[in-house]
Amino acid sequence: MLKAAFPGSFDPPTLGHLNIIQRAAGIFDELLVVVAENRQKKYLFSAQERADMIRRLAGGRANVSVTVCDSLIVDFLQKQGVKVLIRGVRGMEDFSYEFEVSMMNKALDPAIETLFMTTDPEYFVLRSSSIKEIASFQGNISGMVPPLVAEALREKYRAGGNGA
């Protein structure tokens, strides 16, 4: 059984994240999507909301499960018995950041192997932060996120609010 984890903020999940989830689930026997809950970060959606959205979007795949993690990812993976950590890469900027994070994780736990999965070209501009900005101006995000995420964003930014 080869298990992998795909950790991230997913605030909110985009078509780019779902593409990585689908492709990774096609390679590994089990894929655990890990929704990060970092007290130092400010999220638009709660960890539960982010996890629920991913469950509804990826729930059709029997080998994908979703969980929330509020500790160090390497400690969490060790407890879960997962050694492969997947990260998506959209370009050189992502790569240089992800490379540093992978070195840090390797220093924390040499047993963890980070594998990078390049984005599919049609998703390469998709970024949760930009999508939130567009949504906050009631812009059209329909080609960037699944309908249920678009609806959740509309709800957060309803009546020109700031999502708070």
Ligand code: ADP
């Ligand atoms: P972070 O936790 O660093 O803010 P995200 O939660 O937005 O990152 O994303 C989780 C992972 O998904 C990261 O590895 C990120 O590079 C990857 N990712 C995000 N958007 C895309 C995309 N459009 N295509 C491929 N990978 C992506």
